[in-house]
Amino acid sequence: MSESTFMIPLWADLLAVGLGGVQGALFASGFTGRRLDFLGVAIIGLVMGMGGGIIRDLLLNAPLATLQNNWYLITAVAASLVGMLLAGIFQRLNRVIIALDAVVIGLFGAFGTSKALALGLPPVPAVFIGVCAAAGGGILRDVIMGLPVAIMHVGSLYAVAAAVGCAVLAMMGELGVPLTAAAATAVIVTTVIRLLAVIFDISLPEQRALHRRKVAVETAAIPTIKPDPPRRFRLRPPPRRP
Amino acid sequence: MSESTFMIPLWADLLAVGLGGVQGALFASGFTGRRLDFLGVAIIGLVMGMGGGIIRDLLLNAPLATLQNNWYLITAVAASLVGMLLAGIFQRLNRVIIALDAVVIGLFGAFGTSKALALGLPPVPAVFIGVCAAAGGGILRDVIMGLPVAIMHVGSLYAVAAAVGCAVLAMMGELGVPLTAAAATAVIVTTVIRLLAVIFDISLPEQRALHRRKVAVETAAIPTIKPDPPRRFRLRPPPRRP
């Protein structure tokens, strides 16, 4: 695939980074018991806004795009501090943020996959890199917070939505569809899957073995298990138990 | 050292990745309380199968070998899902898996060290990279699970076995031994040390200071300490308390 990469225009990329910063600040605001300071909030914002792009470029062994100009860092830090101060307002915009986030996952996934394809990677790794670009910020956030990685647990489809979109892009690329059309399709596919998953609370099944036989690994004996990490956001509150 | 690198043939590399995937799934099966979904199991499998190679290539600032063809990702994901479904059967093959894993540590260590030497690194960093290639998957697994890194704690020699093998390889390389012979020796050394450590329950001593004086760092005041992480697998059950 020698075509040029599908480029997100800078303003869209910065919008995505800013959105990540705001989401990071809102995430941080749920941890009031942990005495995060301004720097902590800014780090979470940075990581959610820029982490996906950094992981993508590290895996591609390419110069880090988010460090090639001043605006990514400024946007992410400013957005996270604004998000911290105006947490109350942004909470009320929750639905808008989820919808925008779904588009952002799609954009980052499509950009990551097409960048990987442009650098000569085969389709499966290209899809993998797209998913890492889309979900990497959340993974890094959980790692630096000392939480288990959220996307590994039962919850609304997030990485899966990105994976399907990226796979569509890679397949259309193999079939010779022009890159722009393929990328646009991929973004739409990811966005729609993610939104449907949030609205209808669709999730992947929990791990299961074919035989119910009690698995007796020593690891099963660990007494204390940390609680499930929070899902990111939801459009509606969970149903009340009667 | 201008000789060519000691190459693992692709089938052996994929076997190792597949074994990592199965081990990841078995590890995940010990965490039934945490609601890992299929994707979570696949991520743990990916990380245990491919993590060592990814860390190795990141440290070498080289293109990631595991992303240059489709098969690594497919193998790791397929193995982890098969491992999840057939956890009961694989549990009974525990001894086989430990033995294979010991060979795999040796192979990854030898491959990592020889790749580092071929890229011009001095012997000590080359040994370090071999150990990271051998143990990196387990480290990454613990990090994304939010667990303390298992190899840092008292347990059967794992990283140490890899380190001794890699050091043997680097020394033989310095002495002019042909690479294939040196690598084969290294694999055998690592495998034997690891198996002996598991069978006879040999471990490194716990940290200790020369003077018993109570160390009064502020860090000592941390009240809640997470439980020790599980050792990977054992050949026999721990001795019963009478």
Add this chain to the structure above:
Amino acid sequence: MSESTFMIPLWADLLAVGLGGVQGALFASGFTGRRLDFLGVAIIGLVMGMGGGIIRDLLLNAPLATLQNNWYLITAVAASLVGMLLAGIFQRLNRVIIALDAVVIGLFGAFGTSKALALGLPPVPAVFIGVCAAAGGGILRDVIMGLPVAIMHVGSLYAVAAAVGCAVLAMMGELGVPLTAAAATAVIVTTVIRLLAVIFDISLPEQRALHRRKVAVETAAIPTIKPDPPRRFRLRPPPRRP
């Protein structure tokens, strides 16, 4: 900026790495309940001594300087084992270690920022990389220990001191000040800020929203929160409660 990089002489770099190793061992000695073995202590020492440099070079997509000769690894491992054995003595040198550490933050920050500028990065990312070089070891340490990252929480200025020093360096570079003078100024600025923050217990404010409205994200419902991570060291004991 086509000037040559501000180079730390090798002996100073190794001194810093060794100091990191000793600090890692002292940090580990606070976790006696966790059964860290010799390897675990050495890993923490390695990570605190070399982690900042590794993160810096990964972000710069440059060959890892700490792996280009044998001495970094040898120094870090030796220092951490000596630090473990002589923990009691080093505890009494606590003030000296804090002071040296403040200089080391300044050196690593200045080196990271000037390396980034020399590789053509704009000033804001260059400052970011300096901060990562200064604080990266502590971040990696917390991640592999499964602890929340310490610098994200309320405590004496650490990353902030590095950031101010790096920003001074970048600004002086823009103004055409010779690199050596700019770097020396940056090191002094960072050291002084860090020491003043420790002595007078200055910290960034905790996160806060403009409106006190109870933030009702689902994330707020997480029941178990890990305790605040320890601050690194302090010059004087905390005031006694009467």
